[in-house]
Amino acid sequence: MAKRTALYDNHVAHGGKIVEFAGYELPVQYEAGVITEHMTVRKKVGLFDVSHMGEVVVSGKNAEEALNRIVTNDIRGMYDGQVRYSLLPNERGGAVDDILIYRVNGECFLIVVNASNADKDAAWISSHLPKDVKFENISDKVSQLALQGPLAETVLKKVLAEEFIPKKYYSFTKEAKVNGMKCLVSRTGYTGESGFELYCGNADAPKLFELLLKEGKEESILPCGLGARDTLRLEAAMPLYGHELGEDIPVNEVGLGFAIKMGKEDFIGKKALEAHTPEYVRVGAKVVDRGIAREHTDVYCGSELAGVVTSGTHAPLLGYPIAMLRIKKEFIDKPLEADVRGRRLKLQIVDLPFYKKS
């Protein structure tokens, strides 16, 4: 049976339309609908329950070195309170997951993983750490809220002292107190807007959720569901595991070179990646014809199969359908079409991200 987050009753009370996602019952949208929720995050501020995400803690004297051997990014030289994105590679150079690494201190790291991979990641990470490094899966104790949008900081300032508001993108403060509720607050998100993610104990989550909605009234805050979360991340061209990333997709074919440090000493999958000349690329496309090219849709150049759509939707802010494609390199400059239920839709390759905040 699907799990519920600590906010389940709040979702129902706010009119959330509940669906099952990654083993959790979560709202795909509230009454406002996906497009309104999406636009609210782009123009104002939205609040998401992302408690389904997993959290593990890796600690000990050798934690940094041990962790650095199982991730593609280089986590040495981070400061306490910094966040870094990385892939978690397998031996073949594919991705077990993509993760955020929070450096609490030099001997303690919080790792945030995808909900759908939480159990797999916990098993993978714990089995690839030496005995002297401590591993703890705290996913079931922690709730996570995402406050996203240009007015997110205005709302957060009403409930949190200035000193606890992280200043830099990809940094965090711990020990923050919101009405006595202890939170870890990071300036991170999955929407392409400025915003924050707040981690708290399950018992505090409903109060924190309602407080932020109340304090954000003036800013026209809306609770937002998984539907808007997906359209927002897609407009911002952020990859999603199971779509752009997977166990059998070499991580050097997905345009995330900034998070893969081939120069650092040995890490899982490094040899495989060194030996692999990328065959495919991740590109963005605008659908020129009417219709949406969704994931798993084949992409053709004439009669030749060029690749596949990994994510596709109607982009609410842009007002036209967009897609991320995984295509063979040689087709980048060729005319491409998506085969949508027997209809060919013309695609136009465009720069990623589709949307960038000004």
Place this chain on the structure above:
Amino acid sequence: MKILFRESHEWAAIEGKTAKIGISDHAQKELGDLVFINLPEVGAEVKAGDVLCDVESVKAVSDLYAPVSGKVIKVNEELESSPELINQDAMGAWICEIEVTDVPADLMDEAAYKDFIKG
């Protein structure tokens, strides 16, 4: 005029020999924000229960089924540029008009349809 509903949530507003076709308010709520509609072709002969056309919401594409048999004589082209009219007024936003040759006996009137969606 009488309005009849199909179990798959399309309606037919029948007046004399023709019927306007649309989807129910319940259906538009379930589908969410609509962003595209592929209208049927004028002149197409359809049988009740056949796929009539499809609509795309942000999340998914859905087939719509013909509630009655006949020939498509008109389509509501306004929906091509503004599919959200269906979300705003599902019972008013007709998709096409059919010259009716057959009305299946299992269509429901509004009261029966309301009971049906209550489950």
